[in-house]
Amino acid sequence: MPTISQKGLTMPQSPIRKLVPFAEEAKKNGINVLHLNIGQPDIKTPQIALDAVKNNTIKVLExxxxxxxxxxxxxxxxxxxxxxxxxxxxxxxxxxxxxxxxxxxxxxxxxxxxxxxxxxxxxxxxxxxxxxxxxxxxxxxxxxxxxxxxxxxxxxxxxxxxxxxxxxxxxxxxxxxxxxxxxxxxxxxxxxxxxxxxxxxxxxxxxxxxxxxxxxxxxxxxxxxxxxxxxxxxxxxxxxxxxxxxxxxxxxxxxxxxxxxxxxxxxxxxxxxxxxxxxxLETPQQYFDDVIKEYVVRRNILIEELEKIEGVKVAHPKGAFYCIAELPIKDTDDFAQWLLEDFRVNNETVMVAPAAGFYATPGLGKNQIRIAYVLEKDSLKRAVNILKEALKSYIG
Structure with a gap:
């Protein structure tokens, strides 16, 4: 059988996307998955950018x-x-x-x-x-x-x-x-x-x-x-x-x-x-002002709610829309998969990104997750509540 390159074998798997099959299976079973795992904003793309594509007059796409x-x-x-x-x-x-x-x-x-x-x-x-x-x-x-x-x-x-x-x-x-x-x-x-x-x-x-x-x-x-x-x-x-x-x-x-x-x-x-x-590039400054206000509110809700959970620690971000949280468990890879396969609150669960995949030093980040606060406020609160209940059940 032909061999795979050493480069290909050592290519790391994405810690953000490797759990996708489990999330897709949950969705097939009618479960609503709240995505805290990926930095895909729910903010609307500026209309001026969408209109530029819709209204162009290109005859040959060169x-x-x-x-x-x-x-x-x-x-x-x-x-x-x-x-x-x-x-x-x-x-x-x-x-x-x-x-x-x-x-x-x-x-x-x-x-x-x-x-x-x-x-x-x-x-x-x-x-x-x-x-x-x-x-x-x-x-x-x-x-x-x-x-x-x-x-x-x-x-x-x-x-x-x-x-x-x-x-x-x-x-x-x-x-x-x-x-x-x-x-x-x-x-x-x-x-x-x-x-x-x-x-x-x-x-x-x-x-x-x-x-x-x-x-x-x-x-x-x-x-x-x-x-x-x-x-x-x-x-x-x-x-x-x-x-x-x-x-x-x-x-x-x-x-x-x-x-x-x-x-x-x-x-x-x-x-x-x-x-x-x-x-x-013609997007008005007001767009960014509104987006930043929204992310600040989301960040504050996320940190406030996470810090209410016993045993959870949260690093306080000053930019982007991510934070790292330490959980009172040993292996967040296992926990993240368990969330998708076995845990539900009102037919919903949460997808998170285990943080070990963001480290190059073996063993670091095993008890951490990355959370992207790209959900609207009510969904974010529900997601943190699911995490809270999930930790009780998982540890128990």
Whole structure:
């Protein structure tokens, strides 16, 4: 029988999606599944983006430019300027989602057996993209008790070797919701400049910051133009996950010219989705103001209700729409599957994401789950109540 590649065998399974078969089986049996497991917002996509696709007059759906359309990249540069990030269209490559942007970045800067340092827990697909490129993830542990703040710079520095090519962060963080401060970004900037490595920042949740705290991009930091690479996407910003439009942004011309070669191999990003994404840039600020207010309410409800449950601890997020909760059990993988297979409250159950899959260090996160607070308020309250009752039954 033909063999499977070693790369394929070591490709990690998504902790977010691996429980889908159990959820689908529950739904077939008439169970309503409340999804706390995936960052799919229920917020409406801006109508201006949907109308741009509906009303276009394209007669031939041609390839777009490899790096993305000129008009979209020019408008993206203007969007960044409004956020005090000063780049030009030539510093931007439009990609098929933020995922492809990250893949292009890793492929452009790292060879097989090279290393990327990532604070854990981290977005699980960072493992997948690294594995696909034969690159090793070197985790540095962040602490639940500090809401997953940046680990001490000394912890990063002692992990840097001749194989280290980059430090990768997500800001605000998935799965933690932590928002790195300007001071933390500046510490990382000094470190990558000192060791002549890259700093990659996944900033797809830039708009979602709370409690009066502003996002600070690595592209706002002086002196690291050659080191800084930003990964971005329209998926969460405009509730357009299905559009699959992202971008890679860097002022490093060599990285751009290298990434273009990867982009040429996949030909071009999707045309209709670029039309929608370009139109979405005209979304009024009121849209974001309303969305942020809604997420703050949801976050506060979630944390307040979870903290009422005996034995549950919750990290307090300052951005994105995720939080990590510690449960008074040993194995949340087993618990998450049991919820879908065996537990019901009024014919409803909950789907959560076991957090161990967001760690690279074996054994960490086994008693944690990631919750995405993307449900409307009443559904969120019901979901937490189900968790409360489920823990009583599961422990009992």
């Amino acid at each position: 390839y777009s430019r490899t790096e993305g359309s000129d008009t979209y990249r020019e408008k993206l540069a203007a969007y960044y300027a409004k956020n005090d990030i000063h780049v030009t269209a030539k510093d931007i490559i439009v990609t098929t989602g933020g995922s492809e942007a990250l893949s292009f970045a890793i492929g452009s800067i790292a060879d097989v057996a090279d290393e990327i340092i990532i604070p854990e827990p981290f977005y699980a697909n960072y493992n997948g993209f690294s594995t696909a490129h034969g690159v090793n993830v070197v985790p540095v542990v962040s602490d639940f008790e500090t809401n997953f703040a940046l680990p001490p710079i000394e912890d990063f520095e002692k992990l840097i070797t001749s194989k280290t090519k980059a430090i990768l962060i997500c800001n605000p963080g998935n799965p933690t919701g932590y928002l790195y401060s300007k001071e933390e970004i500046q510490k990382l900037a000094l470190l990558v400049k000192k060791h002549d490595i890259y700093l990659i920042s996944d900033e797809v949740y830039r708009e979602f910051t709370y409690d009066g705290i502003e996002h600070y991009s690595i592209l706002q930091e002086d002196g690291i133009d050659s080191n800084a690479i930003v990964i971005d996407s329209v998926s969460k910003r405009y509730s357009m996950c299905g559009a699959r439009i992202g971008c890679m942004v860097t002022k490093n011309e060599e990285v751009i010219s290298t990434a273009i070669k990867f982009a040429q191999a996949r030909l071009s990003p999707p045309t209709y989705a670029q039309i929608a994404a370009e139109a979405a």
